[in-house]
Amino acid sequence: MQMKAALSRGPRSSFSLETVELDHPRPDEVVVRIVATGLCHTDLFAKSTLPAAMGPAVFGHEGAGVVEEVGALVEDISPGDHVVLSYRHCGACRQCRGGHPAYCERAQQLNSSGRRPDGSTTITQNGGEVRAAFFGQSSFAEYVVATADNVVVVDKSVDLTLAAPFGCGFQTGAGAVLNVLAPDADSTVVIFGAGSVGFAALLAARASGVATLCAVDTVPARRALAEDFGAVALDPATQDVVAEIRDLTGGGATHTLDTTGIPAVIGQAVSVLRERGTAVVVGLGAPDVTVNIQDLMRKGKTLRGCIEGDSSVRSFIPRLLALHADGKFPVDQLVTRYPFTDIDRAVADQTSGSVVKPVLVW
Numbered sequence: 001m002q003m004k005a006a007l008s009r010g011p012r013s014s015f016s017l018e019t020v021e022l023d024h025p026r027p028d029e030v031v032v033r034i035v036a037t038g039l040c041h042t043d044l045f046a047k048s049t050l051p052a053a054m055g056p057a058v059f060g061h062e063g064a065g066v067v068e069e070v071g072a073l074v075e076d077i078s079p080g081d082h083v084v085l086s087y088r089h090c091g092a093c094r095q096c097r098g099g100h101p102a103y104c105e106r107a108q109q110l111n112s113s114g115r116r117p118d119g120s121t122t123i124t125q126n127g128g129e130v131r132a133a134f135f136g137q138s139s140f141a142e143y144v145v146a147t148a149d150n151v152v153v154v155d156k157s158v159d160l161t162l163a164a165p166f167g168c169g170f171q172t173g174a175g176a177v178l179n180v181l182a183p184d185a186d187s188t189v190v191i192f193g194a195g196s197v198g199f200a201a202l203l204a205a206r207a208s209g210v211a212t213l214c215a216v217d218t219v220p221a222r223r224a225l226a227e228d229f230g231a232v233a234l235d236p237a238t239q240d241v242v243a244e245i246r247d248l249t250g251g252g253a254t255h256t257l258d259t260t261g262i263p264a265v266i267g268q269a270v271s272v273l274r275e276r277g278t279a280v281v282v283g284l285g286a287p288d289v290t291v292n293i294q295d296l297m298r299k300g301k302t303l304r305g306c307i308e309g310d311s312s313v314r315s316f317i318p319r320l321l322a323l324h325a326d327g328k329f330p331v332d333q334l335v336t337r338y339p340f341t342d343i344d345r346a347v348a349d350q351t352s353g354s355v356v357k358p359v360l361v362w
């Protein structure tokens with residue numbers, strides 16, 4: 001089928017809305033008409049690291065839409081279903097069987113190889129291959145071929161232009177808190193980096209009843225929004241963040257989350273922990289960080305990473321949508337909608353920090 005897609009033609013070129021061809025679905029696949037797709041930093045990171053010589057690619061991994069067609073082996077998804085798309089997992093490896101599909105042993109192949117596992121591409125242009133199947137979707141497009149394992153059916157009352165980022169950014173922040181850090185009312189939670197992931201984490205911590213919440217961010221508008229959400233907001237440019245947090249928490253935080261991927265900030269997220277505290281890192285940034293192992297050891301601290309909020313998408317995304325419906329996960333204020341033709345403006349606004357979560361709408 002012919003459709004429009006926003007093609008990436010190299011790290012420095014802007015997105016290009018072009019006509020491409022979508023392949024027919026295989027027996028385990030689902031064709032979804034995309035209503036909206038969130039823009040995640042991971043799309044831009046992937047674009048920035050894909051050399052132009054690798055040919056065109058379609059990114060986008062926070063798609064939401066309506067099912068058009070299902071393959072013969074797909075049992076629990078039907079045409080007309082409203083769906084949120086998330087990441088792929090194999091369902092058979094040790095991690096998938098153990099309830100941690102975010103760490104699927106085939107995650108790289110299934111989500112970022114640019115192809116189906118059999119080597120074919122889901123998108124072509126004039127007979128030439130286009131790298132696609134990004135997170136089993138490549139949803140910067142009017143239609144996608146997804147696979148049953150990354151399709152989450154949602155109630156038809158759900159606003160798909162709000163639900164799209166639940167497939168990655170919102171589930172990543174909320175899952176890091178609800179599935180990994182698991183704070184309680186007595187906990188003290190500090191979020192470094194109040195972007196879409198950080199705010200989702202902050203709101204999830206608030207929904208968990210955490211009374212002492214703190215957000216650190218360089219952007220004044222984001223600190224103001226964090227305060228509106230009930231957090232103490234700190235400016236790393238003008239404040240001694242570590243001293244302020246120790247003061248605020250009576251000696252150190254029980255839980256911290258870094259979404260910046262900046263080594264020095266990760267160092268702060270670990271150093272402000274109190275005894276037996278846990279720091280989780282989710283940001284894509286510099287790969288190496290220096291950590292004071294003596295401090296980690298003496299205080300029994302934990303530093304760990306987390307992908308996609310360690311969530312099982314078919315249970316966690318409906319759980320988050322229910323929290324939202326109850327008014328306990330008010331992400332509405334984080335989302336700004338753009339027509340798909342304005343994808344470059346959406347990228348610029350996200351990069352400048354003026355918009356927290358751009359959502360592209362067809």
Ligand SMILES: NC(=O)c1ccc[n+]([C@@H]2O[C@H](COP(=O)([O-])OP(=O)(O)OC[C@H]3O[C@@H](n4cnc5c(N)ncnc54)[C@H](O)[C@@H]3O)[C@@H](O)[C@H]2O)c1
Nearest residue numbers: 041042172193194195196197216217259282283284307308
């Ligand atoms: N692990 C995963 O599964 C996963 C999933 C989604 C996104 N990500 C990654 O998570 C990261 C966050 O995503 P996002 O959409 O929230 O991005 P974002 O850019 O909106 O948020 C990052 C925030 O950090 C702030 N910041 C910058 N320097 C800082 C400093 N020195 N101290 C404190 N804050 C500072 C920025 O102002 C910004 O608000 C990205 O790297 C993204 O690629 C990871």
Ligand SMILES: [Zn+2]
Nearest residue numbers: 090093096104
């Ligand atoms: Zn697996």
Ligand SMILES: [Zn+2]
Nearest residue numbers: 040042168169
């Ligand atoms: Zn993402």
